Amino acid sequence: MKQYYSKEVIKHFKNPKNIGKIKKPSGRGQAGNILCGDIMTIYLKVGENKKKEKIIKDVKFETLGCLPPEEEILINEGDWKEISSIEKGMYVLNGSGEKTQVAETFIRRYRGAILTIIPFVSPFNKFTVTPEHPILSIKRRWLKSARNSSKICEWLRVKEEELLSKRPKYIEAQYLNKSDYLVSVPNKKVKDSPVFTKEMMGLLGYYLSEGYGMSNGVLAFAFDKNSKNKQEKRNISELKSLLFKITNKKPKERIRRTVKEIYICSRKWVNFFVSIAGKLAPKKKLFDEILLLPFEKQWEMIKTYIKGDGSQSKRRPTDFPIYRISTTSKQLAIQTQEILLRGNIFASIKKYTNLKSRNYIEGRKVNVKPFYEISFKIKRNHKFIHFNGKYFLVPIRKIEKRNYQGYVCNLQVKGKPNSYLVKGFAVHNCVVAIANTSLLTTIVKGKKLEDVLKIKKDDLIKRLGQSLPPSKIHCSVLAIDALKEAIYNYYLKNKLEISEELEKEHQRITKTKEELEKKYKGFQASEKEILK
16 A cells, blocks of 8 residues: 655654744644634744844644543444554544545653533543544534523523524534534434345344354343333244244243243354354354445344333423433444434433443353443433534533643545545644644744745655645645744734735635635634634
8 A cells, every 4th residue: 555654754744843832932824724723823933043134943833632542433334443553554434434444643741731522412522632632523613503401401592494504514623612513523424235124124234132142053132021011021932033034933931930032943044144143142243244234224123122121201291302322342332333323313321330230142141341321312302412413512521631642643535525534533643744844843943934934835745755745735824824824913913014925825815815814704703712
């Protein structure tokens, strides 16, 4: 596979110089497109040399951030994997919910603050990033309809029509606040298979909840032998019918200790279900083909999964029902959440670690922990989550900040959009901006302002190496434009003469920004709102 970045780019990304912010800077400049996530801010401290010439005494920059190595991103069709274990050539899902290949992976040392973003629904999906990492979001400040739910509730309600009219933007994590909206993207690919009929999917749901394969070639499903529940009797009847239709074998019954087993003898079908869904309860996991099936088929599986390992309840008589499914498999819980997203249902996952859960494995009653509960509603009286047909908007419950020292990671994917999904939420992935700005700030420190303004993008690209992909060349322009804006800002603040060439460059950068603002008018917030 082609090497995307030169050794110089990788060196500056792994060990970036001059990252940070200068308090009371002499000049500050920003360049980039906040919609695509490529934002660069440069701070200058200007002084004089022995000849009384204006020089850059110090320079720092802020741009794209990274993730701690244990943070998990969405891979394949519906699994989470730690970013530190992602390798070049693997596939992940991008910010459009499409499968894309990893072009490069990066790791570097970091010391500073990190932020944990906790969603209002399903805190299990919380994720951690460095403050500069851009996250696809909508600021609640942009909404005129936002208001308090009541005198005793600080939560804000919004008009869904207005919210869905706003275009999400990539905003650095440090500028997000409680009640702003994250963007969660479902996998959009659909691939049907004649093997997985609705009857087969119904049987698979029972296998996920009650089924297991034995080494002696018995495919069994366990139910409570003492249960007098009418629904459980109906479930057993339905299971028997599905087993006969699918396997053409008449199921048998037997009592083993505390369970009633419904079973058939067939190594073929044991191997089949183990291959598509795993064997033991904590290790059950759906294979990729099932995760791409049309949601109508997947729903048949979810319905029988609920019957076996789930429940249905209402908090109030007038409420819509809450459906719950319990599992000891983390991967299966995540996959179930991903499947429901495809059906326009945002489900919450809750992890229980202090409670003992009783589970049956091959007729034996064992203590298993932790376990995961997936809960969701098909309809709601009040919406906290909003869906526009392409993605979900999920409000932030809170943001936690802590100090961190260690490694952080990032990756680069092929094609557009330059993004990936962290716990299902879209974040930006470009790493070139860190590398080229690190190099640029190293070059300009101590140099005269007049000489710095002569640096061209081609000079920086040449220093970075010729393997820089064409789609990332604009990142080099960002660094230089931000630096020019910082120098322009310094001249303006100190009422110094501004050259005709620098004035033209400032106008060009400003015009580009204004064109973007005009193009997306009504969908964007002002720079002041974002930096607040």
